[in-house]
Amino acid sequence: MLKNLNSKHIQRFSYKYLPQFPISPNSPKLGFSRSQIANYRSNFPTTIMSSSKTIVLRSSDGETFEVDEAVAVESQTIKHMIEDGCADTSIPLPNVTSKILSKVIEYCKKHVETPNADEKVAEEDLKSFDADFVKVDQSTLFDLILAANYLNIKSLLDLTCQTVADMIKGKTPEEIRKTFNIKNDFTPEEEEEVRRENAWAFE
Amino acid sequence: METLEQRQSTIQNDRSQQRAKISFPEEIIEEILSRLPVKSILRFKSVCKPWRSLISNPSFTKLHSTRAAVNHRTALFISAHDPSTRKRYFLSAAHDGGSLTHLITLDNTPTRCDITESQHLNGLVLFNYGDGYQNYAFVVNPSTHKVLKLPNPTNYAIGKTDICYFFGFDESRNEHKVLNITTHVAPSVKPVIEIMIFSLSNYSWRKIDVEFPLIVSQFRWCYGLKRSVCVNSVIHLMLVNQKELLAFDLRTEKFSIVKICSDAVPHRIICNRPHLIKVDGLLGVVCHDQMMTNNDVYVWILQDYENGVWVRETITFPKSWSVLGCPFPLDSANMEEIIFSLNKESKNVTGVLMYNMKSGCFKSVQLTLDNHPFLCKEHVQFQQIKWYVESMVPL
Numbered sequence: 001m002l003k004n005l006n007s008k009h010i011q012r013f014s015y016k017y018l019p020q021f022p023i024s025p026n027s028p029k030l031g032f033s034r035s036q037i038a039n040y041r042s043n044f045p046t047t048i049m050s051s052s053k054t055i056v057l058r059s060s061d062g063e064t065f066e067v068d069e070a071v072a073v074e075s076q077t078i079k080h081m082i083e084d085g086c087a088d089t090s091i092p093l094p095n096v097t098s099k100i101l102s103k104v105i106e107y108c109k110k111h112v113e114t115p116n117a118d119e120k121v122a123e124e125d126l127k128s129f130d131a132d133f134v135k136v137d138q139s140t141l142f143d144l145i146l147a148a149n150y151l152n153i154k155s156l157l158d159l160t161c162q163t164v165a166d167m168i169k170g171k172t173p174e175e176i177r178k179t180f181n182i183k184n185d186f187t188p189e190e191e192e193e194v195r196r197e198n199a200w201a202f203e
Numbered sequence: 204m205e206t207l208e209q210r211q212s213t214i215q216n217d218r219s220q221q222r223a224k225i226s227f228p229e230e231i232i233e234e235i236l237s238r239l240p241v242k243s244i245l246r247f248k249s250v251c252k253p254w255r256s257l258i259s260n261p262s263f264t265k266l267h268s269t270r271a272a273v274n275h276r277t278a279l280f281i282s283a284h285d286p287s288t289r290k291r292y293f294l295s296a297a298h299d300g301g302s303l304t305h306l307i308t309l310d311n312t313p314t315r316c317d318i319t320e321s322q323h324l325n326g327l328v329l330f331n332y333g334d335g336y337q338n339y340a341f342v343v344n345p346s347t348h349k350v351l352k353l354p355n356p357t358n359y360a361i362g363k364t365d366i367c368y369f370f371g372f373d374e375s376r377n378e379h380k381v382l383n384i385t386t387h388v389a390p391s392v393k394p395v396i397e398i399m400i401f402s403l404s405n406y407s408w409r410k411i412d413v414e415f416p417l418i419v420s421q422f423r424w425c426y427g428l429k430r431s432v433c434v435n436s437v438i439h440l441m442l443v444n445q446k447e448l449l450a451f452d453l454r455t456e457k458f459s460i461v462k463i464c465s466d467a468v469p470h471r472i473i474c475n476r477p478h479l480i481k482v483d484g485l486l487g488v489v490c491h492d493q494m495m496t497n498n499d500v501y502v503w504i505l506q507d508y509e510n511g512v513w514v515r516e517t518i519t520f521p522k523s524w525s526v527l528g529c530p531f532p533l534d535s536a537n538m539e540e541i542i543f544s545l546n547k548e549s550k551n552v553t554g555v556l557m558y559n560m561k562s563g564c565f566k567s568v569q570l571t572l573d574n575h576p577f578l579c580k581e582h583v584q585f586q587q588i589k590w591y592v593e594s595m596v597p598l
Contacts, residue, residue: 147226180232194255198347
C-alpha cells in the first residue's frame with residue numbers, strides 16, 4: 001500500500017499509520033522519505049503492518065488458499081520461503097494437492113489458535129482434535145505424511161507417523177508389503193533365514 | 204463409446220497410479236519404524252532388503268532408543284531360579300504388572316551359594332551370578348530376547364580369586380562396557396588386582412594398567428553384594444568402610460574416590476545395609492536399618508556431583524517393614540519410581556512394591572506365572588528385578 005503513495009501522502013499520513021516510528025532529532029517532524037520507510041519496513045516488518053498479513057498458497061492443481069502468515073509459518077518450508085523473499089504473489093506447492101493442502105491448513109489453524117497447552121482443557125481439546133484429524137482413509141493419511149514431510153511441519157509428521165505405526169504394529173511382513181506397495185526381494189531361503197534369527201517375534 | 208477392455212485398463216491405470224504414489228522416502232520409513240515396539244521391528248526385518256539394512260543400522264538403534272525412552276516404552280526384567288532343575292530363567296513383564304513372559308532359559312547353573320546381581324543401562328542388562336568359586340556374567344537384551352555370555356576375563360589364578368563384574372555405558376563412544384576387577388589373594392603375597400574392560404563393539408577383554416587407589420589388604424574390599432551404579436560414564440561401587448565409593452571413569456579409564464555424605468550412613472553399621480541405586484539419572488544411597496523401629500527408609504541422592512551435595516528423601520512404608528516382606532530397593536524406573544524386591548505372595552502371584560517419589564504413594568504390582576510349561580511354580584525363586592527401556596542394541 002505504501003508503495004503507491006508519494007512523499008506528499010507520506011507526509012500527511014505518516015503520523016497516523018506509523019505511530020511507533022522512532023523520530024531522531026535530525027529528521028523532519030512529519031516527512032519521511034520513501035527510502036527511510038522502506039528501510040524501516042525491512043527492519044520492523046511486524047510493527048509496520050497490522051498482524052493480519054496473509055499468504056497465498058497454490059496447490060498442485062492450481063487452487064489458491066489465503067491463510068494468515070502465522071498459520072502458514074507452522075511449515076518451516078514456507079517460513080524459509082517467506083524469509084528468502086520468494087513469497088511475493090503466491091507460494092506454489094507443486095507436491096501438495098488441494099484436498100491435502102486444505103486439511104493441512106485446517107491442522108495448522110487449530111494448532112496456532114490453541115494457546116500453548118498450559119491449561120488441561122486446551123490440551124484435551126487439542127488431543128481430541130488430533131485424534132479425529134487422523135481418522136481418514138489410508139491413502140489420505142499417507143498423502144498427509146508426504147505433505148508434512150515436504151512442508152516440514154514437525155508436529156503433523158509426528159502425529160501421522162505415530163498413527164501409521166499404531167496401524168501396522170501387529171501386521172505380518174506380507175501385510176506390510178501390501179500396505180506400502182513393497183516388492184519382496186528376498187529369496188525364499190534368505191527370508192527363512194531372517195525369520196529364524198528372531199523366530200519368537202512371529203508368534 | 205468405451206469398450207470394456209478400455210474401461211478396465213483405465214481403472215487399472217488409475218489404481219496402479221495410486222499405488223505408485225504410495226512410496227515413502229527412507230527417512231519417513233525410519234520415522235515410522237522407530238515408533239514401533241521391538242517385536243514388530245524384528246518381524247519387519249523380513250519385509251525387504253532395504254528395510255533390513257535400515258533396521259540393522261546403528262543410527263536407527265539410537266533413534267529407536269531415544270524414542271523409546273521418551274514414550275515410556277519400558278518393562279520389567281526379572282531373573283528366576285529353580286533349584287530343583289538347576290535352571291535359571293530370564294523373564295519380563297509389563298511395567299504395571301500382569302503375566303510374566305519367558306525370555307531365555309540357562310541350563311545347568313550351579314546352585315550352591317547363589318548370589319546374583321544385575322544392572323540395567325540403556326536397554327541392556329548385565330546379569331552375574333557366582334557360587335563362591337566361579338563367577339559368570341551375561342549381557343541380556345530383554346527386548347530382543349538375546350543373551351551373550353561373557354568369556355572368562357582371566358585365564359590364570361594365583362591362590363583365591365574374587366571376580367567382580369560391573370556394567371557401564373561410555374557416553375563419549377556411545378557403547379556399553381563391562382568392567383572386571385579380579386582380586387588374587389595368595390598366602391604370603393600381597394594381593395594382586397587385575398583390571399579388564401570388555402566392550403560390546405569388539406567382544407573381547409582388554410587388560411588395562413591403571414593405579415588402584417586402595418591398599419588392598421583383605422579379600423573383600425568391595426562392600427556387600429558388589430552392586431554398582433553407572434552415572435555419566437562413571438561406574439561407582441561402595442567400599443567396605445561404607446563411607447566411600449570407588450569411581451571408575453570409562454572415558455579416561457582412571458579410578459577415583461567419592462565420599463558419601465556422613466549423615467547418609469548411620470553409625471549402627473551392624474544393622475545397616477546401604478544400597479546403591481540410580482534415581483532419576485543420579486547416584487543414590489539407600490539406607491534401611493533392618494532393626495528399625497519406624498517405617499522410614501532414607502534415600503540420599505547426590506544432586507551436585509562436582510560439589511558433593513547430597514539431598515535426603517524419606518520414604519515411609521505404609522505398614523511395618525517386616526510385614527511387607529522386608530523389601531529392599533533394587534532399581535528405579537521412569538525417573539520417579541523406586542522398585543523394591545520381589546515378594547512371593549502365593550504360588551502364582553509375586554508382588555512388587557513400587558514407590559512413586561513425586562506423589563509419595565506406594566503401589567503393589569502383581570506378576571503372575573501363567574501356565575509356563577517349564578517353570579515349576581512351587582520351587583521357583585525370584586531374585587532380581589530391573590526396569591529396562593526397549594532397545595535394539597545387538598549382542
